[in-house]
Amino acid sequence: MNQILARLFPPQTRRPDEVVIEFGIIFAMLSLVYLLTRLKKWGWLWREWLTSVDHKKIGIMYLVSALLMLFRGGVDALMIRSQLALPNNHLLPVGQYDELFTTHGTIMIFFMAMPFLFALFNVAVPLMIGARDVAFPRLNAVSFWLFAAGAILFNISFVIGGSPNAGWTAYPPLTELRFNPGVGENYYLVSLLIAGIGTTITGINFMTTILRMRAPGMTLMRMPMFVWTVLVTGALIIFAFPPLTIALLLTLLDRLFGSSFFTLGHGGMPMQFVNLFWLFGHPEVYIVVLPAFGIFSEVVPVFSDKKLFGYPAMVGSVLAITILSYIVWVHHFFTMGAGPSVNAFFGVTTMLIAIPTGVKIFNWVLTMWGGRIRFTVAMLWQLAFIPAFLVAGVTGVLLATVPVDYQMHNSYFLIAHFHLALIGGTVFGVLSGMYYWWPKMFGFMLNERQGKWAFWIFVIGFFVTFVPQYMLGFEGMTRRMYTYPPGLGWGALNMVSTIGAFIQGAGFLVLVYNVLWSMRYGERDVTGDPWNGRTLEWSLPSPAPAYNFATIPLVTHRDEWWEMKQSGRANAYKVKSSAIRPVHMPKRSAMPLFMGISFFVLGFGMVFSWWIIAIVGALGVIASLFLSAFDYNDTEELDPQDIRRSEAALGRLEV
């Protein structure tokens, strides 16, 4: 018994601040349970959310989780920056510092950026292509619950057993069992494997949806740009996640079952992990940034009152980026020394990516050119994105130059580069998308004035944080450094950077305030088209009814909704009563939730090598697969009369 407790709560990691946070988490959970019981909301939670297979609700659940994870990852970042603010600082113990940069990176990439994007995929894509749901609604819920299982498993490592500490890239031999005997790395491996299965399913699901379920008339070249980017992101996911799965799986086999893949002895080959990891890692960069490009390509035309400039060139450049992103992965480890020919090849392919990306930047700027720009919050995020991403891209080309990379590798120059790319690209993108699609998700608007405050505070903090890091990189400060002596000239720059980080934190708090305030006092969106939008989702009421489209639209133009409005069909959104037919919709199901819980149990058992628990979880997974194989009763028919009634209530029925 004591032995079990000692593994669950290793004594050396108990520190006062952690204990406070742990009790805070437990208190928050208990009060949530109390609140749900008090308000008698359990049944509602179960019916409307936990067992839902509606893509719009799954999208909202992704959004809430992503915002929570943004908070956790952000707190990690603030603690890292506090530690680095002064020379010779020992605010945090060194072990905890290692854990913090590991969890910060892992959470921000896997549990913040990706679910945030999946939230927007789920909310927008079916509505944009005129579909009633995704191709595999139940698997869509499975994806979400596997992500949730992975995220929770990763986060409980903070309380139970100890966090991973080998960086978000988890290179061996840092992860080799004999050098890293705790359970932290197991948490990292298992939770990412579980979440990765969910992500792969999401990729398959959205590719299939877009390839096969578009409304009649919506040819590929009439798809909204965001849908294009989701399609190629799906392609990136299905090809990038298998290498990650293999890299993590082989490391797990090394750690739990004594194989010799990445070990230092027994003919192991640690660099093969690095190779596999970046086979995933580079496409991953585009997985998180291409949808953001798509969001900007929706936001810019709407708020410039112009159609997207150079649509075919945009499509072409997205496709070019997709292909190129697979043949650049070595630039993450030029310093391995694979030889001049290998490095030269991958350096050149990396630089080539700048061309299609540049085309996109020009197209956004030219879309705005001569337009009547409305400076809404969604548009402001886009405007901040262009300079941030431009700097990130140009310094990226610099890093692609192999001799320069040997100098800059793993310095703060690199840190500044990818934070400018990932925050400037992805975070600005998803926030822009959040403000843009918020009324479509919830039926009310986010307050613009508060949103602009959040925007300005965050963006100023962002540049104050990361521009000094470029300079620190030039001056030789390396990544993951715990502390540094005075007299190197790093102190002032680090202090500025830390202040910037706290300004960003303040920006996030204003954003949260903006959301909470708007939930209570926000303006209702009664038109369904608050921005004078161009694409089909704005032809629907906000929020869209469960069946999305009472009748499936027939698409004749690229910006179909815009064309409908322009051609004077003012009542174009009205639905003819006689045209409404019965609709088959997927039934809600507890299977995805059960599958997520089973995977969580399986993962927890594997982390601690407690095989009985693992087997129980595995049996749960098998049971949910088995039950859904024999479940033929998974759809229900909506009565046309009910659809007519609900459309009439929305004032959209034309008799």
Place this chain on the structure above:
Amino acid sequence: MSQTLSKLAREQELPLEFADYHESIKITGFWIFLTTDLVLFSCLFATFAVMRYDYANGPTPLHLFHMTPLIVETALLLTSSFTCSLAIYQSRRQNKNGALSWLILTILLGMGFVGTEVHEFVSYVNSGATWHQSGFLSAFFTLVGTHGSHVTFGIFWALTLVAQLVQRGITPRTSRKLYTFALYWHFLDIVWVFIFSFVYLSNMTGGKMV
């Protein structure tokens, strides 16, 4: 335009699994999943390729591999791929019993394959060649074992299909499920072709390739 297209579709006699629009979407989705699996196996192949000379102090392929189990496994799996395609052929002719018997034969051949492979692995381990011993053995066992576990999963999947076919006969939905299973099974056959060529035969030639 649209009318000519729908006429085209009507003239094209669609097999049952494609006739239902939504079932045909699931087939597209399954193809995309198979592509994922293709890349998954390619990563294992790449790892094997990189580590294929890392024998450490363990045995080399020439000491380890034997032709007999390899030939038996290959013959069983290739034949099962053939019987599986006949199950689809019969299901398209609405011949439930024909489809069922070919499917059951496929399962039996698959079981024979897995049994032989398990026997092969056990004999390796008994001779002292565990995967702890070298990078080469780790890569070998993981690649071939992943294929073997895919086949094992396929066997259980096929058993549930047998039950569903008995229960419901050949409907658009069961025939689609049978069709996707067949895709999966043939795909595993392709992976096996690469395993015996790339892992076994290429390393049983006696010389070292750079």
Place this chain on the structure above:
Amino acid sequence: MMADRFYPSHGTGAMNHIEIAENEDRIEIPVLAPHFSSHKFPWHQVFGYVFSMALTAIAFLLVINQMLPVASLVFVVIVLAVVQAAIQFGVFMHLRESRGMAWQMLVLGLGGFIALCVVAGSIWIMMFKSGVS
């Protein structure tokens, strides 16, 4: 015309939904057009089986009898595998069968390209270790 598409119409009796074909993309290249095979006797399957067995037998015999120098032997064995994979895809997996556009060919082609990049790329990148070890 405004054809209403039913969301999943599962179960039997769904054969009458073929008229919704206008929302499916098509391709103009005749070779790539969707194609369904139906014969009185499973000629395709028997042909595929015989052919794959023959290719396998050739590969095995070449190796057992060491009929070629090592480098070309490995090359021939891999080529035989690729040919056999193509037969499996074409004959057994009915690669060309699809409603609307045969998207799987595109996705699979891309997947094949990636798989080749992964295997060939890894071998190329990791060749340095024969120099250092």
